[in-house]
Amino acid sequence: MRLWGIRDRTQQRGSGNVTRKVLITGTAGFIGFHLAKLLLAEGFRVHGLDGMTDYYDVRLKQRRHQILLQSEGFSATEGMLEDDALVQQVADEFAPDVIVHLAAQAGVRYSLENPRAYIEANVVGTFNVMEAARRHAVDHLLMASTSSVYGANVDMPFVETRKADTPLTIYAATKKANEAMGHSYAHLWNLPTTMFRFFTVYGPWGRPDMALFKFVEAILQGRPIDIYNHGEMHRDFTYVDDLVRGIRLLIDAAPVRPEPGPELPEWDSLSPAAPWRVVNIGNSDTVRLLDFVEAIEDSLGMKAERNYMDMQKGDVPATWADATLLHELTGYRPKTDVREGIARFVEWYRDYYGK
Numbered sequence: 001m002r003l004w005g006i007r008d009r010t011q012q013r014g015s016g017n018v019t020r021k022v023l024i025t026g027t028a029g030f031i032g033f034h035l036a037k038l039l040l041a042e043g044f045r046v047h048g049l050d051g052m053t054d055y056y057d058v059r060l061k062q063r064r065h066q067i068l069l070q071s072e073g074f075s076a077t078e079g080m081l082e083d084d085a086l087v088q089q090v091a092d093e094f095a096p097d098v099i100v101h102l103a104a105q106a107g108v109r110y111s112l113e114n115p116r117a118y119i120e121a122n123v124v125g126t127f128n129v130m131e132a133a134r135r136h137a138v139d140h141l142l143m144a145s146t147s148s149v150y151g152a153n154v155d156m157p158f159v160e161t162r163k164a165d166t167p168l169t170i171y172a173a174t175k176k177a178n179e180a181m182g183h184s185y186a187h188l189w190n191l192p193t194t195m196f197r198f199f200t201v202y203g204p205w206g207r208p209d210m211a212l213f214k215f216v217e218a219i220l221q222g223r224p225i226d227i228y229n230h231g232e233m234h235r236d237f238t239y240v241d242d243l244v245r246g247i248r249l250l251i252d253a254a255p256v257r258p259e260p261g262p263e264l265p266e267w268d269s270l271s272p273a274a275p276w277r278v279v280n281i282g283n284s285d286t287v288r289l290l291d292f293v294e295a296i297e298d299s300l301g302m303k304a305e306r307n308y309m310d311m312q313k314g315d316v317p318a319t320w321a322d323a324t325l326l327h328e329l330t331g332y333r334p335k336t337d338v339r340e341g342i343a344r345f346v347e348w349y350r351d352y353y354g355k
């Protein structure tokens, strides 16, 4: 009997990067911007597709794109994922080898205010991207999911092979739907597909709706910060450079449809029916929210005025990634200490906003 190892179930496609073309959705967004920068530095050609929605300050998105446009290997289209004709046209013109789909309506709490935006961007938009990937038979389709899909799970750290069937918000539900949609196309069209579960990503150029940005902004302006669940929350905060390094390495680890063989190791989420995997990208550490706030105060050299609040509807109390699978596939583990990452954010924030 043939013995299968993780390498047999994964195609390592590391060579010839210089000529490879990657279509990234969401390049004006926080993670897409950092990933595009990394791939451009490694000689990939990158085309970005971004809707420039006004969910948060559009100037920040424009600035990110301006920086990317300074690279010769970068081109971009502004347009919405929901516009199928546009998505197909962009893919036809660029003819990508790989698609990394990061654009989404993100944010846990906004999904209570405007759930429809999540259905449109995350369900319809993702379907359009999957169609483009199918039509172009790309080498690898990689799509963002979220640790929010672990929802009401309490067994920590979160492992990809355990059930995640209890999403607590429409945001999480749309991302869980994306994972299932990706599986169906991986099976039907033999489309190698990797889904990432991100864990509270933070760092320079971060999202203004997220805790780090909001807290730093408020403290510097002398306004109180809202601390949910009285600070009794935990997050596996993941530094953005580590995250995009993980994505970069996963590009070269396309799943292969399994053939009959011995059982997969318990930590491998490879589907028994399709070239499809879901992979946590997290720091493998869980930080108490009050410690996170304290680290921000130390970095700023200022004390926050704290407004303790109850748990917010839809929020999960804790996240913590088991990153064994990422390590097995790539040999890499995120490692930036949260104090170090916060300090780099604060340095960027002060420089960018002149504070």
Ligand SMILES: Cc1cn([C@H]2C[C@H](O)[C@@H](COP(=O)(O)OP(=O)(O)O[C@H]3O[C@H](C)C(=O)[C@H](O)[C@H]3O)O2)c(=O)[nH]c1=O
Pocket: 106, 107, 108, 145, 146, 147, 148, 198, 199, 200, 201, 209, 210, 211, 212, 214, 226, 227, 228, 229, 233, 234, 235, 289, 315
């Ligand atoms: C904005 C805010 C947050 N918080 C708390 C709530 C969390 O315990 C922690 C981090 O919140 P943040 O909004 O930065 O991140 P998450 O709620 O974990 O959600 C984020 O990470 C997941 C994976 C995604 O998929 C989301 O897109 C992304 O928004 O601070 C507060 O206490 N006050 C605040 O004003």
